[in-house]
Amino acid sequence: MTKLNSEARRILADAGITVRDWIAYGGWLKEMTDEADERQWVPETEWRGDECGCSDDRCIGFHHDEGEECGCLPVLIENRAKDREAYDIWQAYRTAVEASDGRGDQDAYDAVWSRTETWVRRHYPRALTFSLDAVVKGERGITATYPPFPNGSIPDYVGATPEGDGYRQQLWTEGTDPNGHISHERARTMFSQGEENGSGN
Ligand SMILES: [Zn+2]
Numbered sequence: 001m002t003k004l005n006s007e008a009r010r011i012l013a014d015a016g017i018t019v020r021d022w023i024a025y026g027g028w029l030k031e032m033t034d035e036a037d038e039r040q041w042v043p044e045t046e047w048r049g050d051e052c053g054c055s056d057d058r059c060i061g062f063h064h065d066e067g068e069e070c071g072c073l074p075v076l077i078e079n080r081a082k083d084r085e086a087y088d089i090w091q092a093y094r095t096a097v098e099a100s101d102g103r104g105d106q107d108a109y110d111a112v113w114s115r116t117e118t119w120v121r122r123h124y125p126r127a128l129t130f131s132l133d134a135v136v137k138g139e140r141g142i143t144a145t146y147p148p149f150p151n152g153s154i155p156d157y158v159g160a161t162p163e164g165d166g167y168r169q170q171l172w173t174e175g176t177d178p179n180g181h182i183s184h185e186r187a188r189t190m191f192s193q194g195e196e197n198g199s200g201n
């Protein structure tokens with residue numbers, strides 16, 4: 001089994017990420033048999049990516065040459081920070097909305113709104129507007145609006161819906177965990193949306 005090399009460990013440590021955190025972010029599952037002899041999928045506890053820290057086990061020699069710096073690792077670290085911030089934003093948003101028996105806490109709502117604005121501007125600079133309240137195809141989360149493509153069409157991505165001349169796109173969806181992994185239930189919803197999109201064309 002591959003081990004993370006010392007450079008990858010140093011970069012992760014500098015970012016405040018433990019090896020255990022990084023394995024969890026990789027999101028691998030392994031099959032186990034419990035006491036009742038039932039097969040189960042549980043989170044992997046060993047590193048399954050490449051030595052350089054990329055979660056793809058064929059990074060060295062494919063994404064970059066041996067001895068060359070890994071370009072994937074910093075991108076993945078940034079992505080992890082993005083996913084965690086979105087998760088925290090959503091918890092803060094729900095708390096603000098549900099405060100005072102559902103009457104809400106306006107100050108907390110405003111604070112989470114500006115935090116979201118920073119997050120959207122940083123990670124989705126093309127977005128026109130954003131929302132925490134919009135529901136897209138029955139799912140809640142952080143969404144943004146976009147102009148149509150230059151040819152006037154709009155995409156049929158999962159989590160996108162027409163709005164105005166353009167479309168609204170889900171950027172983060174409720175039910176995603178702090179590592180950016182989706183639940184089984186959500187995976188099914190996304191799959192059925194994909195099927196609908198496919199048959200609609
Ligand atoms: Zn890679």
Ligand SMILES: [Zn+2]
Pocket residue numbers: 050052053054059060063064069070071072073
């Ligand atoms: Zn690499």
